[in-house]
Amino acid sequence: MVPRYARPAMSAIWEPEARYRIWFEIEAHATTKLGELGVVPESAGKALWDWWATDPKIDVEAIDRIEAVTKHDVIAFLTWVAENVGEQARFMHQGMTSSDVLDTTLAVQLSRASDILLNDLDNLLTALEARAKEHKFTPTIGRSHGIHAEPVTFGLKLAQAYAEFDRCKARLEAARAEIATCAISGAVGTFANIDPSVEEYVAEKMGLTVEPVSTQVIPRDRHAMFFATLAVIAGSIERLAVEIRHLQRTEVLEAEEYFSPGQKGSSAMPHKRNPVLTENLTGQARMIRAYALPALENVALWHERDISHSSVERFIGPDATITLDFALARLTGVVEKLLVYPERMQANMDRMGGLIHSQRVLLALTQAGVSREDAYAIVQRNAMKVWESDGRLTLLDLLKQDPDVTAALSEQQLEEKFDLEYHFKHVDTIFERVFG
Numbered sequence: 001m002v003p004r005y006a007r008p009a010m011s012a013i014w015e016p017e018a019r020y021r022i023w024f025e026i027e028a029h030a031t032t033k034l035g036e037l038g039v040v041p042e043s044a045g046k047a048l049w050d051w052w053a054t055d056p057k058i059d060v061e062a063i064d065r066i067e068a069v070t071k072h073d074v075i076a077f078l079t080w081v082a083e084n085v086g087e088q089a090r091f092m093h094q095g096m097t098s099s100d101v102l103d104t105t106l107a108v109q110l111s112r113a114s115d116i117l118l119n120d121l122d123n124l125l126t127a128l129e130a131r132a133k134e135h136k137f138t139p140t141i142g143r144s145h146g147i148h149a150e151p152v153t154f155g156l157k158l159a160q161a162y163a164e165f166d167r168c169k170a171r172l173e174a175a176r177a178e179i180a181t182c183a184i185s186g187a188v189g190t191f192a193n194i195d196p197s198v199e200e201y202v203a204e205k206m207g208l209t210v211e212p213v214s215t216q217v218i219p220r221d222r223h224a225m226f227f228a229t230l231a232v233i234a235g236s237i238e239r240l241a242v243e244i245r246h247l248q249r250t251e252v253l254e255a256e257e258y259f260s261p262g263q264k265g266s267s268a269m270p271h272k273r274n275p276v277l278t279e280n281l282t283g284q285a286r287m288i289r290a291y292a293l294p295a296l297e298n299v300a301l302w303h304e305r306d307i308s309h310s311s312v313e314r315f316i317g318p319d320a321t322i323t324l325d326f327a328l329a330r331l332t333g334v335v336e337k338l339l340v341y342p343e344r345m346q347a348n349m350d351r352m353g354g355l356i357h358s359q360r361v362l363l364a365l366t367q368a369g370v371s372r373e374d375a376y377a378i379v380q381r382n383a384m385k386v387w388e389s390d391g392r393l394t395l396l397d398l399l400k401q402d403p404d405v406t407a408a409l410s411e412q413q414l415e416e417k418f419d420l421e422y423h424f425k426h427v428d429t430i431f432e433r434v435f436g
Contacts (some may be wrong), residue, residue: 009328014322017058018109020077022054026105029201030092030202037197062160110321120332125166125251132159132431141426146246155427159252160428161240165233171232172229179226215304223313234288237284248278257277285327291319358395382405397416
């Protein structure tokens, strides 16, 4: 985790003290249920919760000192709790294995991280919807292969991003549900030394569902799906970030990141206004996607368990969620403050001499009886003259002078094919599909 790209609420989930607090709650809930079943004295669970009610400080350094000797983090924690709670603490962890605590804790952490990320997505969707509706009918050029294609609106660009992130939200909701499982099943997952009702009790208390079949660990296909979902969200972040970066290029400059008073773009060139935020988002997206591969490789553990997944998850759990939280918040800010230049959008459309209307002329010629092959050749030969003139000529003027065109279409019919508003007749339909 890099502090530069971390926000407090998400980072707090992964702090050692927060992790130990979850460990305690799992152990205390399990002990309470074991007391109800008569496996341990009911006083054991009460003693744990009475001590917890004093809001004790988790002494992370003390636990670390014990672990330096035991070489086992869960045992170190249980030892420290016993030193503080006293004799009743010996009834903790009855019939449980370390993975019961570790895997259930990771499920809690990822669930809580998901809740923050879902809220981040809601904020981004709100910003995208507002800006999309603001520019619903702001004309701009659509590009394919980086080349002018046909007109769209800037609102449609943002509506597309909204729809994509709405899908991201649905995927994350599904991934959260899939990851939020509890395993309190003991060694190799057979419940030989602990009743399944303990698992059900702990799951309910921790806001999880029970894992139908755990081995000694929760199956890692769940985690692979979770981190793959984060990777897809990162891909969507980069998609929008790259679009903004292209639009901010000097020769395009249809939109740009907000440049605050006192901000500097370059140490050498005072004139620079660089798309640093969206470039940064591109880099963060690469890192988030990189965490998906080790999560996929964690699926194939040996037999009922091995520990090869553990070190991986200590990296990717906090790093992926913290980075994605930061990236979503940063992208929301970029969208909210994005500077949009409708006049430049119009100027860029106009600079190609009407070439963006070529398809309408092609279709009109075919409807007037010209074969498609001939119609294409007629329009293309005129279009290439405009292209090579760098916009000094206009397609409409050349078409009006072409006898093959005027034999099929009147001047009025030709002029109608250069109507910009024609391209926006279904914008309302698209917005209704996206925003309802």
